[in-house]
Amino acid sequence: MRYLPERPNKTASANKALVSFMNESSSNQRPEVVWHDQSVSREDRERQLAQRGCVVWFTGLSGCGKSTIANAVDRKLSELGAVTTLLDGDNIRHHLCAGPDRLTAEHGPEFAERFGLGFGAIDREENIRRIGAVAELFASTGIITLTAFVSPYARDRQRVRQLIESVGRGGDFVEVFVDTPLETCEQRDPKGLYKKARAGEIQNFTGISDPYEAPPTPEIHLHTADKSPEALADEIVNYLKQNGMLIRT
Template identity: 70%
Template sequence: MNESLSPNGASKDNDVSKDIVWHEDTVTREHREVNLDQRGCVVWFTGLSGCGKSTIANELDRLLIEHGAASTLLDGDNVRHGLCAPPAVLAVEHGDEFATRFGLGFSAIDREENIRRIGAVTTLMASAGLITLAAFVSPYRRDRDRVRKMVETSGQEGDFFEVFVDTPIEVCQQRDPKGLYKKAIAGEIKNFTGISDPYEAPEKPEIHLTHREDATPTDQAKEIFDALLRCGVISH
């Protein structure tokens, strides 16, 4: 890792606050990875709502655990209950002023902060040697690229695996497990990706999962699992 950078990619010498100092750990990332017999990394699932991100990520998590790997999974809906909670959730415990300042909705700038927070967390987890799975719509290419930079600055190039779950919007609408597309089309949900907000597909994802009727989530998870084996993230 470049010693002039902190793991989030910011310069240690040009921080806004000189009172915030980066402390190197006594136990290094290399120590943790040797102890776990794996390489810490982030597997980032992106795609439209209903494309299958969470289902495939959960299957991959299961395959990794069964293999003896140390993995963890961050899911888009789950983090909205805590780390990236909307104002209405925060207001209950913290009041309106706090909720307005720190709660996240679904505007472009809120989505940017949502992914920034998650990116920081996944970077810390990968630095601890964990295979970190993240399943988020993450519609903007710039935000995903920023997470890649954070992860690879903390470790090395190749520690970030972008997985594009490329399911046609027509299929996602047919599935619509939470009824979100129906609400978005009816105008009941604003800033909904694919309907009233854009989705910027990855240009060069490490893994591109195209929609196939004969491919199960386990099949697709196995494809990613095999890629992690080939890259040396996990051993045979």
């Protein structure tokens, strides 16, 4: 049985506020680039889905368990009937945020150099900017959007939070810090990346040759040492239930 939230009676004014915000935030755009309102509001979509669109942002060192836990959450939410999507860091690097080497064959070296992303500080910033924009689009249609990225810099995560909550509502961005000690991640090393980083074969590797800025006040702080991925996933699902993202039995 599905319980639908009460339909907001100020949907039109809310839509106007969104259009105004987006146009103001795009003040540096060319004059012909404007934000267009949509006939189906976010509130209408959320009412239809019986859930609240949001972004659940997993962050942590490589090998900390982000993808494993995010996939467990995705499965549990699907079993509850929720509409979700999962954006995974490795998968995104194959297309939307592909590196120059991958883009050269199809688009040529000039395109690849301009739009391909590596792992330096500026490239990481652009990687997270793109992901944040995509995540916002999903959330604005009422989808519970899970993202699993190292996202090492606090400033980049904060920018995504501001985007999600400015376009949507406070609380729409749920930061999940998967707190696993570096030593544990390095022992796991499922992809052999830490070994290569220690040998100098990989530059700008988070935790070794590039910093990770841990969230001081995440919405959810997962300590992985003494709990299984399933138990940690349950914590996140319970948080979403308690905070109104899931409006169903």
